[in-house]
Amino acid sequence: MITMSDKQAVLEELDRVLGYVTGDTVIDAHEIERIKKETVDNLGTYINPQFLEIRKSTKGDDGAFNAVIEWRDEGEFFYDIEGNQYIDCLGGYGVFTPGHRNPEIVKIVKAQLSRLGLHSQELLEPLRAYLAKTMELITPGDLQYAFFTNGGAEAVEMALKLARLYTGGKWYISTRNAFHGKTVGALTATGKAFTRKPFTPLIPTSYHVPYNNAPAVRDAIENLMDVGEKVAAVIVEPIQGEGGVNVPDPGYLSELRKICNTYDVCLIFDEIQTGMGRTGTMWRCEAEQVVPDIMTYGKAFGGGIVPITGIIAKGKLWTDELIKNPNLLGSPTFGGNPISCAAALATITYMLKHRTPETCKVKGGKILNGLKGIQKKHPSVLLDVRGAGLLIGMQFKNGKIGFHVATELFKRRILTAGTEINATTIRIEPTALISDESIEKLLFHVDEVLAKTEALIAAGKFKENVAKPGSDAS
Numbered sequence: 302m303i304t305m306s307d308k309q310a311v312l313e314e315l316d317r318v319l320g321y322v323t324g325d326t327v328i329d330a331h332e333i334e335r336i337k338k339e340t341v342d343n344l345g346t347y348i349n350p351q352f353l354e355i356r357k358s359t360k361g362d363d364g365a366f367n368a369v370i371e372w373r374d375e376g377e378f379f380y381d382i383e384g385n386q387y388i389d390c391l392g393g394y395g396v397f398t399p400g401h402r403n404p405e406i407v408k409i410v411k412a413q414l415s416r417l418g419l420h421s422q423e424l425l426e427p428l429r430a431y432l433a434k435t436m437e438l439i440t441p442g443d444l445q446y447a448f449f450t451n452g453g454a455e456a457v458e459m460a461l462k463l464a465r466l467y468t469g470g471k472w473y474i475s476t477r478n479a480f481h482g483k484t485v486g487a488l489t490a491t492g493k494a495f496t497r498k499p500f501t502p503l504i505p506t507s508y509h510v511p512y513n514n515a516p517a518v519r520d521a522i523e524n525l526m527d528v529g530e531k532v533a534a535v536i537v538e539p540i541q542g543e544g545g546v547n548v549p550d551p552g553y554l555s556e557l558r559k560i561c562n563t564y565d566v567c568l569i570f571d572e573i574q575t576g577m578g579r580t581g582t583m584w585r586c587e588a589e590q591v592v593p594d595i596m597t598y599g600k601a602f603g604g605g606i607v608p609i610t611g612i613i614a615k616g617k618l619w620t621d622e623l624i625k626n627p628n629l630l631g632s633p634t635f636g637g638n639p640i641s642c643a644a645a646l647a648t649i650t651y652m653l654k655h656r657t658p659e660t661c662k663v664k665g666g667k668i669l670n671g672l673k674g675i676q677k678k679h680p681s682v683l684l685d686v687r688g689a690g691l692l693i694g695m696q697f698k699n700g701k702i703g704f705h706v707a708t709e710l711f712k713r714r715i716l717t718a719g720t721e722i723n724a725t726t727i728r729i730e731p732t733a734l735i736s737d738e739s740i741e742k743l744l745f746h747v748d749e750v751l752a753k754t755e756a757l758i759a760a761g762k763f764k765e766n767v768a769k770p771g772s773d774a775s
């Protein structure tokens with residue numbers, strides 16, 4: 302039980318900490334050092350002792366420990382507690398497409414917060430209703446019914462469950478190297494051993510095939526049917542993000558569509574990372590003119606301000622069973638709450654008004670072309686550059702080289718990151734607000750870092766072809 306003196310200590314500390322937020326605690330040089338030390342100590346003691354190891358924001362020159370404290374964000378930048386500016390070329394793995402604290406979105410969220418924060422759970426919520434209608438309008442084909450959730454993996458869970466309800470099938474076909482999240486159902490669909498292994502058996506009725514291989518999906522479905530099984534869904538990312546920015550060949554998605562039509566299997570596109578303009582169209586599947594049965598979305602959907610994710614599905618998937626029991630799929634307490642719906646509606650408005658998908662396409666094209674030029678100069682270091690819109694990957698020989706490049710760029714105040722799978726591929730995923738000046742800086746520094754890395758490789762560094770799973774991902 303908490304004692305009186307513990308209680309007093311907690312209140313005193315929280316008074317100071319909340320003062321950082323309100324501005325009531327003066328943050329001078331002494332306070333900065335204190336925040337740094339306490340952040341490092343608390344993360345290590347109360348989150349995970351190894352937490353700091355996986356952050357390149359702790360890697361100073363010559364291996365010295367450094368602690369870069371995230372403090373403020375605005376537009377295309379992050380700022381640390383000392384006020385240093387970082388070009389955000391990570392974009393929160395796709396969250397910050399409309400920029401940091403976009404004023405047009407913040408204004409709406411603040412206004413909503415001053416009237417109604419979370420919902421009663423019983424009265425009717427107008428913003429959830431308007432957002433669902435808006436989703437029908439801005440998604441392709443006959444996608445109609447929306448269901449709002451709080452995290453990406455939760456949205457994937459809903460998609461997987463809905464496919465079972467509709468088809469009566471039990472099996473899921475997913476792809477190797479896929480990333481769909483880490484809850485049990487989503488992890489089942491995720492395609493990498495190191496995240497799955499400690500938790501198996503997951504949903505045992507699942508099967509992974511190589512990505513970008515439609516015949517493999519057909520074979521898997523036919524094999525299962527042959528032995529009396531029924532497949533509920535094929536789930537894919539239209540571009541694999543965490544798997545290393547793997548862009549499939551044109552025609553792959555439409556081939557999957559045909560296969561799923563033939564065998565009455567639900568086609569799920571996980572657009573959590575590729576959607577909301579990131580890849581140059583509002584949804585990646587639009588670029589190939591393919592409509593899934595269920596689509597998931599998240600990341601930038603809340604405008605980089607409030608978490609909100611969800612699914613949208615064809616009308617036919619809302620079976621009598623589901624219509625009679627609307628909570629059957631799920632009933633998340635916070636799903637579709639007023640603040641998050643206000644954020645999503647403001648984000649969609651912002652993106653349509655400012656043509657964010659087109660901006661991603663144009664700026665992404667500039668970066669991709671620039672990086673391709675750099676690759677020609679350093680082909681032994683940078684093996685490949687690929688992507689669509691502002692989802693771009695630079696592939697190196699191994700994770701050590703990738704992690705080194707990302708760390709060196711960070712020291713030059715450019716934030717990039719590896720993928721969930723490893724740091725062999727470094728992602729460039731900036732906000733759509735990235736300026737021409739920042740693009741030039743990015744290209745200049747990548748070029749310089751690669752030249753230096755090339756020299757280090759020639760001197761025998763980075764020989765091991767090991768990317769410590771997960772740990773060097775960021």
Ligand SMILES: Cc1ncc(COP(=O)(O)O)c(C=O)c1O
Nearest residue numbers: 452453454480481482571573574
């Ligand atoms: C395609 C895709 N699906 C699902 C997820 C999981 O989202 P969350 O981390 O919000 O659970 C991610 C996260 O990176 C993702 O990229």
